[in-house]
Amino acid sequence: MINGIKVNDRALRWGMVGGGGTSQIGYIHRSAALRDGNFLLQAGAFDIDAARGRAFGVALGLDPARCYGDYETMFAAEAARAEGIEAVSIATPNNTHFAICRAALNAGLHVVCEKPLCFTVAEAHELEQLCAEKQKIIGVTYGYAGHQLIQQAREMIAEGLLGEIRIVNMQFAHGFHHNAVEQQSASTKWRVDPRFVGPSYVLGDLATHPLFIAETMLPQLKIKRLLCSRQSFVKSRAPLEDNAFVMMEYDNGAVGTLWASAVNCGSMHGQKIRIIGDKASLEWWDEQPNQLRYEVQGEPVQILERGMGYLHPGALADDRIGGGHTEGLFDAWSNLYRRFALAMAATDRGDRDFLKTFWYPDVHAGLMGVRWVEQCVQSADAGAIWVNC
Ligand code: NAD
Known part of the structure; x- marks a missing residue:
């Protein structure tokens, strides 16, 4: 039974690219990631419109200095902070996924990316290799699987x-x-x-x-x-x-x-x-x-x-929650984000045995x-x- 206890000893510092105020899918990412205290939203480049994205981040309660106009600036600025973000979710249109995933991995971040991961098999192979090289994961939000x-x-x-x-x-x-x-x-x-x-x-x-x-x-x-x-x-x-x-x-x-x-x-x-x-x-x-x-x-x-x-x-x-009550898509996504948190922590501590038997997208x-x-x-x-x- 899940009752909100964190799966790791501390929450991962987390940011978002896309998923802004006008997006369809941004809210369920935040709701699922924040539900069990496994992630802490600290930064974002939420919108293709920089000013609208910053205003949205501030309205979410973030430090205005960590509401960025674009993802490149966010990755660079967060990497320079002593306690910058450790993971990022990408909830932008499909054509941007590959470039943002690659930049995030190169910035040393774990990634949660919307589907489809990218456009071509060659790009997907490159991301898979980069994950192995950087020892970071990409989780893909096939939310219903949760x-x-x-x-x-x-x-x-x-x-x-x-x-x-x-x-x-x-x-x-x-x-x-x-x-x-x-x-x-x-x-x-x-x-x-x-x-x-x-x-x-x-x-x-x-x-x-x-x-x-x-x-x-x-x-x-x-x-x-x-x-x-x-x-x-x-x-x-x-x-x-x-x-x-x-x-x-x-x-x-x-x-x-x-x-x-x-x-x-x-x-x-x-x-x-x-x-x-x-x-x-x-x-x-x-x-x-x-x-x-x-x-x-x-x-x-x-x-x-x-x-x-x-x-x-x-x-x-x-x-x-026990039988008879309804659970829905937000709960399924929360289960998936819980799996992502477990996989990120296991990857960070090099726990291959755990990862061998554990599934997540x-x-x-x-x-x-x-x-x-x-x-x-x-x-x-x-x-x-x-x-x-
Ligand atoms: P949307 O058009 O409603 O929203 C896109 C958001 O991304 C907007 O906030 C926009 O301003 C922002 N954005 C665009 N380019 C950006 C950039 N370069 N930097 C920062 N922000 C940027 O799209 P949507 O329906 O929310 O879909 C987004 C992604 O989520 C797509 O890849 C889609 O396939 C996926 N999606 C997945 C599910 C699911 O069940 N997993 C459901 C819906 C959408």
Whole structure:
């Protein structure tokens, strides 16, 4: 059970790049990082508009001298302080992630970066190597993976309750961008512009989430090859897709599908993952995150509820309040930030044994997501052909 006790002997001094007053995702970063006292917000370059970013930092209660106009100045000034920041979160549009991650690692900081980690596999490799060289981590905010019942599914699959895995059925398909909302919304506008979002829209923005959930539930399964078809139903978005279907084959003979869409009219979020084995299936839906369906062939469906004593101890370790109460995305993100704090401290003390058995969305998970998107785009743009992974 998590009750707010710090995981390390002291909080890490922490800063933010992006995530300013007008951003969609900044608040959940701060809420999750600060929740359990594992991080202490001390500095920020919160906004592309320097004055607006400084004013926002001051309004958050930061020392005005540590509210910076840009990240380069922040990294240099903080490195020069006796007690400068030790970790930074990056919550800016995708085109900036690589350069800011690289600068942060070079400044000796641990990093939490938004997904997708960067645009190309070559960039992701460079960041992975830099992490190893500097002995710092990058955590990637695949926030949904922090839900307690994702851990429960991982434990049940590892125990063999599903049997041999045959099918992985994933989707993240909402309806919010069924028309050209980008004409009114700044936060959507960059998402459909390749200069800011990279080679894909929904594949990188949405699909990488259930893909990482599947990696968390099924760490042993590796994708062997994939085929992708992508469409731009709102024509002005081409060549970026607002809908995509991906078929995958895994190395154990299992098959998978992933549907990513921003034009699924009427759907609020529609992120679901169903794992089917030769004995039973598990299904989790992010709109009902406190429940996990466990379906054994020939038996009534069981709905496993978050926080209940019958869950695996590994899942209950992430519990914040007993069963019956609802937990949500903010709690899942807090669990993830708790994992980041543990991984940062273990890396600082060189605790390889701890890190070997401990999971969090790390730089390699970020690289896997970037590679998967790159291969999907390659497949789709060649006419939906099979591509080896
Ligand atoms: P947004 O457009 O709403 O906000 C971007 C913020 O970054 C703004 O505050 C902007 O001023 C600031 N910014 C831009 N360039 C900057 C720079 N060079 N230096 C400092 N600040 C800068 O975008 P958003 O929706 O919050 O998305 C930001 C990132 O978060 C994206 O990579 C997106 O993919 C990711 N995201 C992740 C999730 C998730 O579930 N993990 C959800 C939403 C968004």
